[in-house]
Amino acid sequence: MTSATRPYYVPVGVEEQVFAAAFRQGMAVVLKGPTGCGKTRFVEAMAHDLDRPLVTVSCHDDLTAADLVGRFLLHDGETRWVDGPLTRAVREGAICYLDEVVEARQDTTVVIHPLADHRRQLPIDRLGVVVDAAPGFCLVVSYNPGYQSVLKDLKDSTRQRMVAIELTFPPADVEEKIVSHEAGVDHEQAAQLVQLGQAIRRLETAGLREVASTRVLIAAGRLIAEGLPARAAARAAVAGPLSDDPLVTAGLVEMIAVYLEDEGC
């Protein structure tokens, strides 16, 4: 079911038009972008706009084909088939969003192949049937190209079945708007947080696991909205999650002190 209010998403390019066009053409979509840049929120907003239910699967290392497609379970001495989330989406004509698809094993991701090309079919070996995707079904996978995973990369045969939409962190003015809206802080506070975030993003080589995403800035903003001083909020929501190295953390705390002004300071 789609929600009554549209999830908040501010477009930064033509991504909404590309997604809608791919949807109408029955094409699969791959979303590329760094952690916390708004991939999931974008899919939620598009599902709302296109009035389709959204089925989300967070992919992981041990995700098997059966986890996606379905399996037989024993119940009261009888076997009963239970659809997996992918099969459910195919039958219902929903948008199926496989988050961080590179985390899944390659023998698992092959099940999406016949769904991602012109066939739009899901073969279910255990049932011996082939399910045609209902109208409105759309396969969306997300993928962080810089993320080091056990499987590292999408297979070329998978990639070439999809339309790619590249998302990055939004420009400062848009990001300010997003942080302000999502966190419920005023524009000036949001601008300071975004400036801090952008400064940290220039430190990609400084031993940080990831750069400061829009998500961590919103988290800091939400703590501020709860009445926490800005610096304390950023230390908890930005410096802490980004690094465990005490030296790097000390440097981040110093940057927070320089970029964020607590009231009364």
Next chain:
Amino acid sequence: MSREPAAGPDVDRLDLLASAIGGRPLEVGAGRPGEPTWTDGTIVFVDPDAGRAEQVVSVAVQASLLVGGGLGPAIVRQLGGRPGLARRYLGLEGHRALAASEPLLPPAVRRLIDRDVAAGLADPEASLVRARARRALRPPPESFGTIRPRRLLAADRRDEGTTTGDVGPLRPPSPTGDLPDLDEQPDDEDRGRDVGGLLASPVGGRGLLGRLLEHLLRASRDARGGAGPAGADAPTHRGSARSRGRGTLTSSPPGAEARGPTAAFGPRLRTYPEWDVRRRGYRADWCTVRERAPEPGDLAPLAMPDGHVLRRPLARLGSGLDRVHRRPQGDDIDLDAAVEARVATLAGAPTDGAVYVENLRRRRVLAVLILLDVSGSAGEPGPAGRSVHEHQRSAAAALTAALHDLGDRVALYAFNSQGRTAVHVTRVKGFDDRLDGRVAQRLGGLVPAAYTRLGAAIRHGAHVLDETGGTSRRLLLVLSDGFAYDHGYEGRYGEADARRALTEARRRGLGCLCVSVGAGTAPLALSRVFGPAAHATVPTTGQLAVVVGPLFQVALRSAEAQRRTFQRSERTREQLELDRRTA
């Protein structure tokens, strides 16, 4: 004028701020108390007694000057020996650079920008032209610091890899060292110029004299042995500074684990013992390893080879998916378990519901650290024409890519040395770094230079593997021509220490293997250095696929046995200790 309370010595906490504004790795170091802030292009020296707010402004100004090109060599050369002009220029360019970096500046710094001054200046050249004009200008605020043209030019020469005599690569760009006031004194072209300056001058730099001196001072080594005493550090040759730590290195006495002048980007220092075969004992804390990450200037493009060929022999070392029966969840129903469970249920016995077959990945847990020898000897051409370095670099890249593709944890470090206090280890890829274009560029930027203190590099590699490998099965792979040579580290002494270092690592349960690619080193010579560790020599990278599988297997099997022995002996030792205490 009242000053803010002093910020204390922890100025290195401003490293990240400087790097964020400067858009490059920058460090912040403590300068002389009371002196204005200045930079040599790598380190920003601030007054340690100044208040934090003043330090932040100074760092922001100097970093903005760097990122805006205001301290480029073409500009700075014109400011040399003209402190008045430099000051006028700083008063203009400082505001222009700050205005250009404004979106990145903290609020307190933005308030300092004189927009009237900045508005009319398009670039650093415009600032210089206006500074030259004989028009009254407002002096720069004290917090802007100062410009030291000679320091900037000296650092620039180091960056270009110029061999220096007086200012060697191990000398820090000390805020209190030599050349203290030259930038503040009137111009005198030749006075105080160091040997580096002579070599870089139009006469000496690329001229005949310069080239001759450079050739004489270039790192080289002589297999026939050195003149120094065993283990002593008495350099007889200087090496190219390019592949080492450049200006950020310090020559301070090492502790067991020390940091450079600043934290985030400086070299990590660590001391290791060395085995003295003649005394049959260790020299404690004898070698200092300086680990550093390559700087932007060290990068060069390199196409990463496809590790596809190596993947097959290496993949066989692991195991695939296992179908595990009697699991509480799984892809299929385990018929035997289901029937038994049904019977048990009908008989009134409890069942655990473990009636499924699950595909479980029994993935090998393997961490591999590759140590790549980038000493001067690797730069020499091998029998096949290509240099040994090219062969080894390509082998390192292929192995890293293949192991990475297979899901192993892999790290790649390069090493060379210049005496026992300067064993340089460069982190090309740490275990937690991504394998991306930057790794390829770092690898491409490695230039063979200096010598090979193999033992210290191996000990450091084993330490890194222990600390960050993160898996129970760990492998140390040394890619070297097997030629252990450094100041006081020749012949039997060096070979014995390298062998000893490998034995130490193996005793701790690390698998060790050594591969020599394209070097044409005699098998016997390799055996002397690599001892009982699995080792092989191949003429080209292409033939690596043939030996790499068996070598890995031998090393892993041996490590497994060693680990069991080590654990057994540890248990015995603990038991004996317990018995002794009880008695």
